Amino acid sequence: MSDPAAIRxxxxxxxxxxxxxxxxxxxLWLESTIRRWLDSxxxxxxxxxxxxCVSVNRHRAGAHKARRPGRPEQDxxxxxxxxx
Ligand SMILES: [Zn+2]
Numbered sequence: 574m575s576d577p578a579a580i581r582x583x584x585x586x587x588x589x590x591x592x593x594x595x596x597x598x599x600x601l602w603l604e605s606t607i608r609r610w611l612d613s614x615x616x617x618x619x620x621x622x623x624x625x626c627v628s629v630n631r632h633r634a635g636a637h638k639a640r641r642p643g644r645p646e647q648d649x650x651x652x653x654x655x656x657x
Contacts, residue, residue, distance in 0.1 A: 578625065587627075 582588045589610040591600035616625040619632055626632040
């Protein structure tokens with residue numbers, strides 16, 4: 574399992590039941606379990622980076638610094654130039 578978001582969800586109690594429990598601290602999930610669980614959750618996908626998140630608005634505000642509507646593009650220098 575390599576999804577940091579999933580690890581965060583585990584901590585916040587959003588994760589599915591683990592497939593394996595080693596001792597009482599190590600919980601392991603099969604990737605297929607995570608996939609199925611993600612599909613069963615109605616998580617929205619970020620239109621910018623495709624990340625699955627509980628709150629796209631919150632994700633975008635933090636990760637993408639959503640541009641404010643109605644303002645001219647002045648912050649283009651801080652973004653990688655990929656505009657055609
Ligand atoms: Zn994103």
